[in-house]
Amino acid sequence: MTVLSCTGLSRRFGDVLAVDDVSFTIAEGETYGLLGPNGAGKTTTISMITGVLAPDSGEVLVAGQPMSTRAIAAKRLVGYVPQELALYPDLSGRENLRFFASLYGAKRSRVDHVLDVVGLSDRADDLAREYSGGMKRRLNVAIGLLHEPKLLVLDEPTAGVDPQSRNQIMDNVRALAADGMAVLYTTHYMEEAERLCDRVGIIDSGRLVAEGTQRQLVERLGEHDRISLQLDGDLSRAATVLGAVQHVRQVAAHGQGIELVVDDARECLPVVLSAISSNGVVVRSVEVTEPDLETVFLHLTGKALRE
Numbered sequence: 001m002t003v004l005s006c007t008g009l010s011r012r013f014g015d016v017l018a019v020d021d022v023s024f025t026i027a028e029g030e031t032y033g034l035l036g037p038n039g040a041g042k043t044t045t046i047s048m049i050t051g052v053l054a055p056d057s058g059e060v061l062v063a064g065q066p067m068s069t070r071a072i073a074a075k076r077l078v079g080y081v082p083q084e085l086a087l088y089p090d091l092s093g094r095e096n097l098r099f100f101a102s103l104y105g106a107k108r109s110r111v112d113h114v115l116d117v118v119g120l121s122d123r124a125d126d127l128a129r130e131y132s133g134g135m136k137r138r139l140n141v142a143i144g145l146l147h148e149p150k151l152l153v154l155d156e157p158t159a160g161v162d163p164q165s166r167n168q169i170m171d172n173v174r175a176l177a178a179d180g181m182a183v184l185y186t187t188h189y190m191e192e193a194e195r196l197c198d199r200v201g202i203i204d205s206g207r208l209v210a211e212g213t214q215r216q217l218v219e220r221l222g223e224h225d226r227i228s229l230q231l232d233g234d235l236s237r238a239a240t241v242l243g244a245v246q247h248v249r250q251v252a253a254h255g256q257g258i259e260l261v262v263d264d265a266r267e268c269l270p271v272v273l274s275a276i277s278s279n280g281v282v283v284r285s286v287e288v289t290e291p292d293l294e295t296v297f298l299h300l301t302g303k304a305l306r307e
């Protein structure tokens with residue numbers, strides 16, 4: 001079942017078209033990663049999805065309910081974990097949660113449950129100001145879960161947190177998705193997107209430039225595995241021999257090195273190495289590059305995700 005459906009979302013700030021005709025959906029139990037360089041339009045998109053900001057055009061539906069800045073029913077279905085921490089430092093973790101539970105009309109019994117989910121039960125009665133950055137963020141996630149949302153929106157939840165909290169947050173997302181929650185996740189960490197997200201959308205200058213599973217994106221761009229070799233010996237002979245090896249698509253020699261574009265590096269490598277050595281050329285080093293989301297992202301946006 002589709003939980004989130006965005007259709008033709010656009011939003012302008014003065015001369016800047018921050019979000020330009022963005023459409024995507026997220027199904028029950030699916031984790032969708034929204035990736036983009038700084039200023040691409042991620043936060044503006046999220047603000048429209050969570051009903052914080054009105055779109056100039058387009059529509060957001062959450063479990064079939066239209067979202068708007070005044071849509072109480074739709075907002076009840078969304079848990080939002082913003083980039084900026086939103087909690088009271090002079091209240092304990094538990095008091096923060098009780099406060100937000102009363103604000104959202106959530107059951108008080110949810111407080112202990114969400115504390116347990118984010119692994120803060122044993123520190124629940126300490127003041128939030130005494131929490132580490134990672135614990136504060138976990139408390140923020142707990143606040144987002146209080147009212148049992150169908151869609152959880154996390155805006156860079158692991159930015160600047162310690163590895164333990166980062167792992168905890170990622171485990172939480174996995175478990176929540178396994179229980180059927182739809183998750184929208186933005187991050188600057190490509191490996192998180194690779195590990196967590198069933199599908200990703202790449203946004204650049206306000207437009208969704210590509211969308212799919214990691215494999216689909218890599219295949220659509222026609223990216224291939226590469227093998228870089230540093231060699232001693234007759235390079236031109238090695239290049240000729242390698243050009244005839246099955247599944248080698250391109251051979252380029254430069255200096256003492258040869259760069260190969262191949263179909264499947266793991267399968268090709270043993271054949272490549274034996275072809276070289278049987279022609280009296282010595283291999284000094286080998287580097288294999290398999291295309292990943294970072295490659296796709298660079299290809300599409302011309303930028304690294306973390307700059």
Ligand SMILES: Nc1ncnc2c1ncn2[C@@H]1O[C@H](COP(=O)(O)OP(=O)(O)OP(=O)(O)O)[C@@H](O)[C@H]1O
Pocket residue numbers: 013016017018036037038039040041042043044045
């Ligand atoms: N309230 C605003 N007023 C004017 N311009 C804005 C406003 N909010 C966002 N913008 C502009 O809209 C564009 C998209 O910004 P947005 O914050 O959505 O990007 P982002 O992808 O979330 O970036 P980051 O990764 O840096 O958080 C940027 O050019 C930004 O300067």
